[in-house]
Amino acid sequence: MPPLALPYATPAEYLAAERKAAEKSEYINGHVYAMAGASRVHNLIVVNTVSELRTQLRGRRCEAYANDMRVKVERTGMYTYPDVIGLCEEPRFEDENVDTLLNPTVIIEVLSPSTERYDRGEKFAHYRRLESLREYILIAQDIRRIDHYLRDGDTWVLTEVSEPESALVISSLSCTLRLSDIYDRVELSAVGSPPRA
Known part of the structure; x- marks a missing residue:
């Protein structure tokens, strides 16, 4: 970029x-x-994900944000906008503007051809410096697949969710996301041309 x-x-x-x-x-x-702007498929996946999280988090002190909540990685100085953020502890913000979150527990990025290498590499290297971060989730938009990184001490353990009837358990939020819900109304055959997101 x-x-x-x-x-x-x-x-x-x-x-x-x-x-x-x-x-x-x-x-x-x-x-x-x-x-860059986001494609239709990217937006559908983000909205589906946030809708499922919001439904499951209702009545609890957890929060979910989409697209516009800026995150600062204090240890590296990076400011960025993850596709989806979740947390179940008191949110901490950089200043009185309450627009830059410092302590996300879960970060979800929807991959695209233009961002996949960055999201898996340099961006994840920054995110790993967030002491609050427990789970990093990458959702593909060209196939039904979720890569889930779970922090275990100083190690990040990767699991893949790709079976049609499978579900991802986000333990930090006590939520479960079914693949069929994440990809609701997403026509994968229509993803032949590279998305803009």
Whole structure:
């Protein structure tokens, strides 16, 4: 992802500009990166996932956010917008604007051809520095498959969920996501051309 025009920005400059911007951007190591728009399939998967989580979290002190909640990885200084965030503890925010979360418990990203390598690699390396993060979930949008990383001490254990009738248990949230619900109304044959997200 190419940086925007600013050759370097401080975190304060990034936040000041981001809070006024019409489009979202990430901040990594002093550079600001524009975020691409999302495809129909990407949006369906995100909405399906958040809807299932919200239903299961109702009446509990847990929260789920989609797309627009910024997360800061304090140890690396990265600011980003995960597709879906979940937490069951008191949310901590960077400042009084209450728009930059510091303690996500679960982060979910929907993969696309343009972001998959980044989401699996450098972005996950940043996310692993979040002490609060217990689960990292990657949802494919070209096939029915979820890769689930669960923190076990200093180790991340990977499991795959791909059988048509299978379900993913998100233990940190005490929620279960069935593959059929995540991919509801998603026509995988229609995903032949690369999505924009």
